[in-house]
Amino acid sequence: MTSKTDVPGVALISGSGSGIGRATALAFAQAGCTRLALLDLNEAGLSTTKELIEEAVGSNTSLKVHIFKCDVSNPDSVTRAYTGVKETFSRLDYAVHCAGVIYFGRSTDFSLEDFDKQNNVNYRGLWLCSREALRIMRSQSLDCDAYPEAQIPPTRAQRGSIVNISSGLALVSQSNCPAYSGAKAGALAVTRSDGIDYASERIRVNAVLPGIVDSPMTNPDPETRKWLETNPVQSTPMRRFGLPEEIADVCVFLAGNKASFVTGAGWCVDGGFIAGMAY
Structure with missing residues (x-):
């Protein structure tokens, strides 16, 4: 479990209107982070996430949760949202980029429009968000100086930490998702380079x-869920879906100072799926 002093400061979570993003926002709040910026194009989903956070935290009067409507595929929208976060909170300590979409289809059956949509969110959009986060973080003081009460050792101190959601399909692939696999591989490559x-x-x-996670994006309908249960889930050594909360907990750990010697890494949180591919 993450203690309440592990994530002082300001956390931004894109794609926090549902799924892994919502779970990550809740995990930051439950870990003691009291200033949260929630980004998504789905404003109704953001409102629900905010309500869930306020219910989970209870009577914590120091909690400040702000909603920012953001289309990560639009550079101007991204710039406005991150500028708004900086103006609202004065700094940004953690950014977790969860916004994502998936469209299935073989390359010869795939439209250019769907290819562009997928890349504009999963790869280009993630890069736009990460670039804005980096710009803010570079200009601010170390967190050991910003939050002396947290008693962060200077060796472990940071100006900021970014966690990008890629996918196990950045390393291996499966049928009917060449565009998604390519975009997630790009997200991993950008992460390594920025690291x-x-x-x-x-x-x-x-x-x-992440591996196969029980989220709205992964399981949009009963037919897709049934296919996943009888195919990739059965190829996962743990033989089950992952929970959004299980991904979120790793995101919070990687963001905080407990992971101070980890950068440029890609952590598989997949029930052993990638490891099992070696057999």
Whole structure:
């Protein structure tokens, strides 16, 4: 369990209107983070996430949750949202980028429109968000100075930490998802490069690679769920779906100072799916 002093400061979660993003926002709040910026195009979903956070935290009067409507595929929308976060909270300590979409189909059956939509959210959109987060983080003080009450050792201190949601399909693939696999591989590659480029500025950048997760994006209908249960889930050593909360807990850990020597990494959170591919 993450203690209440592990994530002081401001956390931004894109795609927090549902699924892994919502679970991650809740996990930050439950870990003691009291300033949260929730980003999504789905404003109704954001409102629900905010309500769930307020219910979970209870009477904590220091809690501040702000909603920002954001289309990650639109550069101007991304810039406005991140500028709004900086103006509202004065700094940004953690950014977890969860916004994602998936469309299935073989390359010869796939439209250019769907290919572009998928890349504009999963790859280009993630890069736009990460770029804005980096710009804010580079200009701010170390968290050991910003939050002296947290007693963060100077060696573990950081200006900020970014966690990008990639996918196990960045490393392996399955039928009918070439565009999604390509976009998630791009997200992992950007993470590795940014992790190298900003390490000297005390900003860590990592990726989480979920396996088959029981979320609205993965399971949009009963037919898809049935196919997943009888195919990739059965190829997962743990033989079950992952929970959004299980992904969220790893995101919070990677974001915080407990993971201070981890950067440029891609963590598989997949019930052993990638490891099992070796057999």
